[in-house]
Amino acid sequence: MIFDQKIYGDITVLDLLISIGVFIIVIIITNRISVYIRRAFKEKMTKDHLELIVKIVTYTIMIIVVLSILGNLGLNPSGLLVAGGVAGLVVGFASQSLFSNLISGLFLIVERPIKIGDQVEINDIRGFVEDIRIISTTLRTYDGLYVRIPNQLVFTTSVINFVSNIVRRVTYVVGIRYSDDADRAIEIIKYVADQEALALKNPVPRAFVDNFGDNSVNINVWIWAPASVYYELKMKLLLEIKKALEAEGIEIAFPQRVVWFGKELENEEEVR
Amino acid sequence: MFGPYNIPFRIECNDILIEAINEDDITIYRRKFGNDTIEKKLLATNRKIIISPIKPINRPKKLTPHLLIEFETPLFTEPRSNKKIYLKFPVEIGLFIMGGKSFELLDVFTIMNQKYTLYGDPINGVLCKYWKSPVENNRPEIDLLTHGIMELSITNKSSTWLEVSKVVFNSYGMKMYYNQQFICLKAEMKIYTELSAETDFIDSALEKKMTKSVELYNAKKLQLTTTKFVMRDGI
Numbered sequence: 001m002i003f004d005q006k007i008y009g010d011i012t013v014l015d016l017l018i019s020i021g022v023f024i025i026v027i028i029i030t031n032r033i034s035v036y037i038r039r040a041f042k043e044k045m046t047k048d049h050l051e052l053i054v055k056i057v058t059y060t061i062m063i064i065v066v067l068s069i070l071g072n073l074g075l076n077p078s079g080l081l082v083a084g085g086v087a088g089l090v091v092g093f094a095s096q097s098l099f100s101n102l103i104s105g106l107f108l109i110v111e112r113p114i115k116i117g118d119q120v121e122i123n124d125i126r127g128f129v130e131d132i133r134i135i136s137t138t139l140r141t142y143d144g145l146y147v148r149i150p151n152q153l154v155f156t157t158s159v160i161n162f163v164s165n166i167v168r169r170v171t172y173v174v175g176i177r178y179s180d181d182a183d184r185a186i187e188i189i190k191y192v193a194d195q196e197a198l199a200l201k202n203p204v205p206r207a208f209v210d211n212f213g214d215n216s217v218n219i220n221v222w223i224w225a226p227a228s229v230y231y232e233l234k235m236k237l238l239l240e241i242k243k244a245l246e247a248e249g250i251e252i253a254f255p256q257r258v259v260w261f262g263k264e265l266e267n268e269e270e271v272r
Numbered sequence: 273m274f275g276p277y278n279i280p281f282r283i284e285c286n287d288i289l290i291e292a293i294n295e296d297d298i299t300i301y302r303r304k305f306g307n308d309t310i311e312k313k314l315l316a317t318n319r320k321i322i323i324s325p326i327k328p329i330n331r332p333k334k335l336t337p338h339l340l341i342e343f344e345t346p347l348f349t350e351p352r353s354n355k356k357i358y359l360k361f362p363v364e365i366g367l368f369i370m371g372g373k374s375f376e377l378l379d380v381f382t383i384m385n386q387k388y389t390l391y392g393d394p395i396n397g398v399l400c401k402y403w404k405s406p407v408e409n410n411r412p413e414i415d416l417l418t419h420g421i422m423e424l425s426i427t428n429k430s431s432t433w434l435e436v437s438k439v440v441f442n443s444y445g446m447k448m449y450y451n452q453q454f455i456c457l458k459a460e461m462k463i464y465t466e467l468s469a470e471t472d473f474i475d476s477a478l479e480k481k482m483t484k485s486v487e488l489y490n491a492k493k494l495q496l497t498t499t500k501f502v503m504r505d506g507i
Contacts, residue, residue, distance in 0.1 A: 167394045197332050197386035201402045203394070226335050226388060226399050 009074050019069045026065045030058050048115035051131070097152070098135065104155035105134040113159050121160040122149055163227040167200060170223045170234045174207075174241060175216030180250045182209050182217050192244045193223050198233045200224040216253030273417065274450050275483070276322045276370070283323075286417065288383070290367070292321055303367070303379055310379055319371055321378065324486040325420065325455045326366035327443045329401055331382045338501065339441045340391050340400035341422075343407050346437040349428040349463065358412055359405040359422040359439075363448070363455055368486050377488060384418050391440050392505035400440060411454075411478070420448060420455035423478060427462045434466050436507045441471050445499025448485040449477035456482070469507045472500040 003014040034054045041050055070076075109132060114120050118129045120139070127141035137154050139147040162168065176185050186207045193205035203224045210220040221241070225233040242252060273285050279299050282291040289304040292314075299314040301321070329337055341359055349355065364382040368375040389402035406412065411421050428434055439461050448457045458474040477484075 165394050166397060166399050167390050195385075198388065201387050201389035203390060224390065224394075228335060229333065 011074050015073065019073055023065065023069060026061065030061050033061070034058055046115070047117050051116050052109065097150075101135045101151045104151035105132070105136075107155055108132055108137070108151055113164075114154075114161055118164070119162040121162070122154055123157050125149070162230070166227060167203075167224050168227040168230045169203075170199075170221075170225050170230065170237065172221040172223075172238055172241070173210070174219045174221055174245070175213060175253045176219065176245070176250055177253045178217055180217070182219065184248065185219060185245060185250050188244050188248055188250070189219065189221055189241055192237065192241050193221075196233070196237060196240070198225055198229050199237065200226070213253075215255045274323050274325060274452070276320050279317065279319055279321060281321070286383075288417070290323070294318070301367075301378060303381065305381055305383060308381065310381075312378065314369060314378075316369075316371065319369060322368045322370060322375065322486060324366050324368065325363040325448055325450055326380065326485060326488050327446045327448070328362040328364050328382065328384070328403070329443050330364055330366075330380045330488070332386050335388065336399040336401060337443045338391070338398050338400040339443050339446075340389055340402055340438055341441075342402070342404045342438045343436065344404060345407050346435050347407060347426070349426055349434050349436060351428060351431045351433060354425060354427045356423060356425050358408040358410060359424055360403075360412055360414060360419045361405065361422045361457070362401075362403050362418065363420050365417065366486060366488060375486065380488075382418075391438075391503075397505065398440070401443075414454055416450075416452075416454060420450075420457060421478065423456065423458045425458070425460040425474075427460070429462055429464055430466075432466075434463055434507070436461075436463065436469075438507065439469075439471055440501050440503050441473065442499055442501040445473040447473055447475040447487075449482035450485055451479070451482050455485070463507060467504065467506055469503040470500055471503065 003012060003017070005013050007013060007016060034057065037054050037057065038050060041053070045053075108114070114122075114129050114132070114137070116129050116131060120127070120129055122137070122139065125139060125141065125147055127139040127145075127147065130138040130140050130146075132151075134151075136148050136150050139149065141147055174185070174189065176182065186209075189207040190205060193199040193207075199205055200223075205224070206222040207219055210218050212218070223233070223237065245252070273283060277283075277292070279292045280294050282293075283289070287305060289302070291303075292299055292301045294317045297315075297317060299317055299319065301310075301312045301314060303310045328339065339361070341361060343359075347357070362382070362384045364380055364384075366377060367379040369378045387402040389400050390397045391400050392398055405422075414421055424439065426436065439459075441459065446457060448455055450456070456478040458476050458478070459471065460474060461469055461471045463469040
């Protein structure tokens, strides 16, 4: 029988097939367990914590099973480490980058500068953190692209986390005409902020004349918003400010230039 | 307005219209308030809908479980004292569809203006739903659809006079009761220093025979270890 044929030592083809079968069954069971954990704890913890728990459980089961299977196949893992010392060195040098990504991934999981679902900028790429794996971190950019970034890069480059703090400031510069009443404009802007639910009461919204531009009086507007709805508020409020100002006869200034013609001046002098 | 209703029914109250009508084998649920209109089709007939006041944390978005009530007039509390005051707090109106013993949230709305605020600093602070309330010695008059009455027991455990201008709660512990006259709840605030206090809700009504409101978020269901809130950034 082919199943009784020995591959090495006392290990037969049947032993190998059984090990492969067990491995496949364990993969299926592990998947089921991870689905169950996600379903059971979905509403009880953040997605980030949930994914961390799923990973720990999955990797632990897989490591135990792999070590058991190796034992059943007559391969002693500790022996493998010693025996494969030289080969390990060669592979180690070859997989230096892989190893540094792995270590970086572990540090990222422990230090947690970013979490799954956060809006971040890493290496000039902006988007949502989709997953933090052992080797790489994946982002979904705002225009829907999948970006995979090696963990070593995430760990060594500067990372901006837009939602790490609970609140974030929306900043506008509203330029009004020199002929408009700046005090009234500030009053209107503050009123619009006060009427908007997502614009925080504290820190207090601020609006002040920042500088006199070439074509406009520039009013700086600082409004704080919950970080998770920052863009929603930013997109909504500027239009509301414009509408409210225009309703009161205050217009947003645009660049304009008054041109004086020399000939006209001469004519005017002649008329005089 | 609050309580269970057998489908079909129609309620018109102030500017609010709520109706649920049977059409063939489905129920059509409609709710109008100002420009805000919602319609849903339910694949069931002859069920019950419960209208209940719920915690004011769902509209316009569920961003935080915390509620900050700022006092219109700051209070001075004497050392080692305990006093009761009455505040108004905002409520939202929840509509739950009932089937057997289970119920599910069908709709939630509010007719109050909404506002959020930050308690503490932008790094370690807490996002809160904001409300400003007068401070009363007796139960204030309220509009049943917009406000509830909070009986707040303030205990100054320190040895100095302290000024209190706000109180922050974790709304997961909020236990509201209602009848056809008013909505109420009881809460407590233990002040330790001018910067720190601890708040919690008490599961008790102001009068007998009041109905407990339906709990959308239950601390026990969410497996929270505490419903208290520790104020560390001023009172």
